Amino acid sequence: xxxxxxxxxxxxxxxxxxxxxxxxxxxxxxxxxxxxxxxxxxxxxxxxxxxxxxxxxxxxxxxxxxxxxxxxxxxxxxxxxxxxxxxxxxxxxxxxxxxxxxxxxxxxxxxxxxxxxxxxxxxxxxxxxxxxxxxxxxxxxxxxxxxxxxxxxxxxxxxxxxxxxxxxxxxxxxxxxxxxxxxxxxxxxxxxxxxxxxxxxxxxxxxxxxxxxxxxxxxxxxxxxxxxxxxxxxxxxxxxxxxxxxxxxxxxxxxxxxxxxxxxxxxxxxxxxxxxxxxxxxxxxxxxxxxxxxxxxxxxxxxxxxx
Amino acid sequence: xxxxxxxxxxxxxxxxxxxxxxxxxxxxxxxxxxxxxxxxxxxxxxxxxxxxxxxxxxxxxxxxxxxxxxxxxxxxxxxxxxxxxxxxxxxxxxxxxxxxxxxxxxxxxxxxxxxxxxxxxxxxxxxxxxxxxxxxxxxxxxxxxxxxxxxxxxxxxxxxxxxxxxxxxxxxxxxxxxxxxxxxxxxxxxxxxxxxxxxxxxxxxxxxxxxxxxxxxxxxx
Amino acid sequence: xxxxxxxxxxxxxxxxxxxxxxxxxxxxxxxxxxxxxxxxxxxxxxxxxxxxxxxxxxxxxxxxxxxxxxxxxxxxxxxxxxxxxxxxxxxxxxxxxxxxxxxxxxxxxxxxxxxxxxxxxxxxxxxxxxxxxxxxxxxxxxxxxxxxxxxxxxxxxxxxxxxxxxxxxxxxxxxxxxxxxxxxxxxxxxxxxxxxxxxxxxxxxxxxxxxxxxxxxxxxxxxxxxxxxxxxxxxxxxx
Numbered sequence: 001x002x003x004x005x006x007x008x009x010x011x012x013x014x015x016x017x018x019x020x021x022x023x024x025x026x027x028x029x030x031x032x033x034x035x036x037x038x039x040x041x042x043x044x045x046x047x048x049x050x051x052x053x054x055x056x057x058x059x060x061x062x063x064x065x066x067x068x069x070x071x072x073x074x075x076x077x078x079x080x081x082x083x084x085x086x087x088x089x090x091x092x093x094x095x096x097x098x099x100x101x102x103x104x105x106x107x108x109x110x111x112x113x114x115x116x117x118x119x120x121x122x123x124x125x126x127x128x129x130x131x132x133x134x135x136x137x138x139x140x141x142x143x144x145x146x147x148x149x150x151x152x153x154x155x156x157x158x159x160x161x162x163x164x165x166x167x168x169x170x171x172x173x174x175x176x177x178x179x180x181x182x183x184x185x186x187x188x189x190x191x192x193x194x195x196x197x198x199x200x201x202x203x204x205x206x207x208x209x210x211x212x213x214x215x216x217x218x219x220x221x222x223x224x225x226x227x228x229x230x231x232x233x234x235x236x237x238x239x240x241x242x243x244x245x246x247x248x249x250x251x252x253x254x255x256x257x258x259x260x261x262x263x264x265x266x267x268x269x270x271x272x273x274x275x276x277x278x279x280x281x282x283x284x285x286x287x288x289x290x291x292x293x294x295x296x297x298x299x300x301x302x303x304x305x306x307x
Numbered sequence: 308x309x310x311x312x313x314x315x316x317x318x319x320x321x322x323x324x325x326x327x328x329x330x331x332x333x334x335x336x337x338x339x340x341x342x343x344x345x346x347x348x349x350x351x352x353x354x355x356x357x358x359x360x361x362x363x364x365x366x367x368x369x370x371x372x373x374x375x376x377x378x379x380x381x382x383x384x385x386x387x388x389x390x391x392x393x394x395x396x397x398x399x400x401x402x403x404x405x406x407x408x409x410x411x412x413x414x415x416x417x418x419x420x421x422x423x424x425x426x427x428x429x430x431x432x433x434x435x436x437x438x439x440x441x442x443x444x445x446x447x448x449x450x451x452x453x454x455x456x457x458x459x460x461x462x463x464x465x466x467x468x469x470x471x472x473x474x475x476x477x478x479x480x481x482x483x484x485x486x487x488x489x490x491x492x493x494x495x496x497x498x499x500x501x502x503x504x505x506x507x508x509x510x511x512x513x514x515x516x517x518x519x520x521x522x523x524x525x526x527x528x
Numbered sequence: 529x530x531x532x533x534x535x536x537x538x539x540x541x542x543x544x545x546x547x548x549x550x551x552x553x554x555x556x557x558x559x560x561x562x563x564x565x566x567x568x569x570x571x572x573x574x575x576x577x578x579x580x581x582x583x584x585x586x587x588x589x590x591x592x593x594x595x596x597x598x599x600x601x602x603x604x605x606x607x608x609x610x611x612x613x614x615x616x617x618x619x620x621x622x623x624x625x626x627x628x629x630x631x632x633x634x635x636x637x638x639x640x641x642x643x644x645x646x647x648x649x650x651x652x653x654x655x656x657x658x659x660x661x662x663x664x665x666x667x668x669x670x671x672x673x674x675x676x677x678x679x680x681x682x683x684x685x686x687x688x689x690x691x692x693x694x695x696x697x698x699x700x701x702x703x704x705x706x707x708x709x710x711x712x713x714x715x716x717x718x719x720x721x722x723x724x725x726x727x728x729x730x731x732x733x734x735x736x737x738x739x740x741x742x743x744x745x746x747x748x749x750x751x752x753x754x755x756x757x758x759x760x761x762x763x764x765x766x767x
Contacts, residue, residue, distance in 0.1 A: 092756055165381075166320065170320065485702065
């Protein structure tokens with residue numbers, strides 16, 4: 001009776017372990033992100049070559065139960081973001097109808113549309129926070145699994161993801177450790193310097209103004225040097241000066257990285273973006289590229305569509 | 308592995324800054340014990356004192372639930388859990404980091420309240436301190452292991468914190484039984500019995516495995 | 529993305545299973561009742577012993593129900609196909625029904641036999657705990673927003689709950705759960721003429737479980753499809 005019971009527990013655990021691997025979550029410590037760790041880099045190169053790795057790791061009371069991982073075929077895409085038939089359903093509600101997206105590296109994409117159109121959903125899918133209900137998605141050349149994609153992406157959403165009780169430096173250092181960045185403290189200091197956050201480095205995040213918190217949040221998103229940066233309504237809630245600073249920042253980012261952002265601030269969007277995607281009620285609508293240069297026409301087109 | 312340490316350190320650091328979890332847990336467990344003294348005062352006879360280990364563990368159990376709720380409440384502020392979910396690290400390690408932090412805090416509370424308990428009810432703890440510490444560790448590990456997983460679940464339901472006791476209490480029966488049996492035997496100056504210890508070990512192992520594997524699914528959107 | 533307005537294999541299986549299991553049950557149930565009524569009276573316990581022909585088979589069904597819930601949940605986590613989530617939820621609902629029957633009939637028998645409504649003996653306590661886990665599972669499902677999140681959370685809880693069942697046996701055994709629970713039924717020392725109604729009862733209970741489960745899954749699937757069509761129609765109307 002007991003043997004049967006314990007055996008069934010182990011069976012269930014093994015089944016779960018298989019399910020996790022099959023579902024594309026690669027296990028072991030650390031993801032396959034671009035870490036600068038010396039010894040780890042060699043291991044990651046082997047990982048990228050798709051070699052099998054059996055990681056026996058017996059701990060007292062925990063049996064070896066991670067099964068062999070099959071090497072997932074890696075589609076290397078040259079595009080920064082490539083989505084085909086990407087869709088997201090929350091139960092019966094279709095948040096995002098199947099859409100295609102092809103974004104070359106270094107471009108800036110503005111995702112526009114009325115509230116509730118699915119812009120945040122799209123960004124969160126790109127970031128790897130949720131699983132697409134349908135379609136394929138490749139971000140930064142990684143298609144195989146969500147963990148690999150997450151290593152390539154930085155997301156700045158409405159909420160700052162900062163711990164209010166920790167200082168800016170501690171928040172950044174923690175994030176650096178979480179992403180497996182070598183020498184987290186140095187990286188945190190570098191980011192603080194880069195974003196001119198020296199004054200608030202030792203202050204608790206709970207005391208920050210919206211603009212400062214936003215800058216720390218962006219620094220946080222860049223900790224692991226992602227190829228693709230996603231910004232969800234970054235200009236909301238900022239005063240004009242802070243918004244101008246942010247615009248300059250985004251322009252700077254866009255040089256080396258791909259940026260996708262959503263905004264209701266059409267003049268800024270049209271200044272910053274190279275391309276635009278219009279989402280209405282979860283569907284992608286075609287948008288003439290020429291409209292992007294003319295904020296007035298853009299506003300009219302949006303109003304028409306939203307009506 | 309470094310992810311585990313990072314999360315563990317972060318949780319402990321946040322707790323150190325505000326110290327609200329340990330304070331709430333400590334005061335709560337003491338309050339429960341005091342309430343019990345008024346509700347059903349154990350007298351001097353061994354029979355009436357037989358329920359003391361049970362009382363102590365129930366108080367610790369509820370204090371632990373309180374603490375676990377707080378552990379995820381701090382992640383919900385500013386959507387910090389999304390920051391954890393976005394990391395490419397294996398979420399099992401994030402889970403272990405949080406579980407270990409919860410364990411450390413619970414142990415701290417248990418230590419303080421055990422001393423107070425021993426003094427208040429004239430229970431001699433010193434002679435059995437070492438095995439009692441071991442039993443307490445195993446029990447706290449079981450509670451923290453499964454509790455961290457379901458604290459993450461409960462925090463994101465509509466009931467929020469009220470959901471956690473509903474989810475957790477039926478699952479914690481084996482831990483409670485094993486811990487209380489072992490503690491009762493120790494306090495009665497008997498040698499530590501093997502069956503409850505075995506139960507605790509098996510339960511802890513099962514909880515750790517299941518939670519480690521399932522945390523992946525819990526941290527999704 | 530699986531078309532929510534279409535029927536999946538599992539739903540089709542459920543739909544096709546409703547009729548046959550229904551007919552079989554209609555045949556088996558009176559047969560079992562007849563056989564149980566005809567069964568010899570227990571020399572010690574009298575007619576009350578016959579309640580066990582209901583109690584134990586329902587227990588089989590209740591445990592099967594929970595196993596199905598956990599397996600359905602695990603399959604959902606693996607495949608992300610919603611019909612597995614519907615299967616798990618339906619199984620929990622039907623299982624909790626049988627579990628309630630077990631807990632209701634146990635004390636009736638206990639009262640008649642020992643004069644006490646409740647005794648904390650091993651099997652009944654574990655079944656009570658299982659009932660509580662079921663209830664928490666259903667509460668969790670009700671109070672989570674978003675069907676995808678609900679499905680995931682419920683699946684995780686179902687799996688944890690299943691792991692608990694053998695642990696609870698170990699635990700309560702340890703607590704010296706008074707085993708005045710009749711062991712004889714498990715040891716095969718059913719008296720002559722009692723085996724037939726017993727195993728017939730088990731068959732009937734499992735068949736009843738299957739039938740109710742099939743109906744519930746079919747109902748859930750129909751509900752999903754109707755709602756999906758309504759949502760699509762609404763979306764189709766909007767430009």
